[in-house]
Amino acid sequence: EVQLVESGGGLIQPGGSLRLSCAASGFTVSSNYMSWVRQAPGKGLEWVSVIYSGGSTYYADSVKGRFTISRDNSKNTLYLQMNSLRAEDTAVYYCAREDGAHWGQGTLVTVSS
Amino acid sequence: DVVMTQSPLSLPVTLGQPASISCRSSQSLVYSDGNTYLNWFQQRPGQSPRRLIYKVSNRDSGVPDRFSGSGSGTDFTLKISRVEAEDVGVYYCMQGTHWPPTFGGGTKVEIK
Numbered sequence: 001e002v003q004l005v006e007s008g009g010g011l012i013q014p015g016g017s018l019r020l021s022c023a024a025s026g027f028t029v030s031s032n033y034m035s036w037v038r039q040a041p042g043k044g045l046e047w048v049s050v051i052y053s054g055g056s057t058y059y060a061d062s063v064k065g066r067f068t069i070s071r072d073n074s075k076n077t078l079y080l081q082m083n084s085l086r087a088e089d090t091a092v093y094y095c096a097r098e099d100g101a102h103w104g105q106g107t108l109v110t111v112s113s
Numbered sequence: 114d115v116v117m118t119q120s121p122l123s124l125p126v127t128l129g130q131p132a133s134i135s136c137r138s139s140q141s142l143v144y145s146d147g148n149t150y151l152n153w154f155q156q157r158p159g160q161s162p163r164r165l166i167y168k169v170s171n172r173d174s175g176v177p178d179r180f181s182g183s184g185s186g187t188d189f190t191l192k193i194s195r196v197e198a199e200d201v202g203v204y205y206c207m208q209g210t211h212w213p214p215t216f217g218g219g220t221k222v223e224i225k
Contacts, residue, residue: 035214037162044205044216044217044218044219045154045162045205045207045216045219046216047213047214047215047216050214058212058213060213061213094161094162099150099152099164099167099207099209099214100152100154100162100164100207101164101167101173102164103161103162103163104161105161106161
């Protein structure tokens with residue numbers, strides 16, 4: 001059974017950093033393309049970043065230069081390093097397999113002083 | 114970015130009656146490989162999104178056959194043949210043809 005479990009969210013001050021993790025089971029992360037998608041409170045869905053099986057990465061303009069997507073094949077885990085956080089980054093962050101075939105339960109990131 | 118426009122924003126439906134959601138894209142979603150990467154997602158209250166339909170009309174495993182997707186080019190539709198109580202939630206279309214992937218604003222389905 002495919003499972004995705006996010007962790008690492010929390011309350012962080014503006015300008016701070018946070019690293020999100022997404023532990024996968026039931027499939028191999030490195031053999032799929034994996035994404036981070038976020039949802040601000042009461043709002044819709046926004047694609048944040050993707051990493052392809054070959055290692056290529058892409059970012060939404062809103063996070064480019066501040067966020068970094070990566071994976072650890074030995075741990076079958078996806079990461080999102082978030083730096084220079086802003087209030088507008090406040091959202092539930094989901095990891096997703098391929099084009100949304102499977103989603104995790106999400107982890108809430110709140111950027112506030 | 115490709116803009117995905119859904120309508121209606123809110124859809125009150127009587128149990129057992131059909132429902133239809135429209136999704137229009139600002140550009141054609143036909144990719145160079147001939148496929149059209151248009152997906153539909155359901156998000157029940159308090160839950161993560163769940164993919165229902167991929168590549169316009171393919172139902173995901175475990176999705177009831179009362180859900181169907183259709184369309185082409187820039188115009189797409191999700192239909193629920195007979196709405197059940199468990200169908201309450203927000204439905205999103207999403208295009209994966211052009212980077213970045215973009216979602217529609219969502220349609221909230223509720224029971225009258």
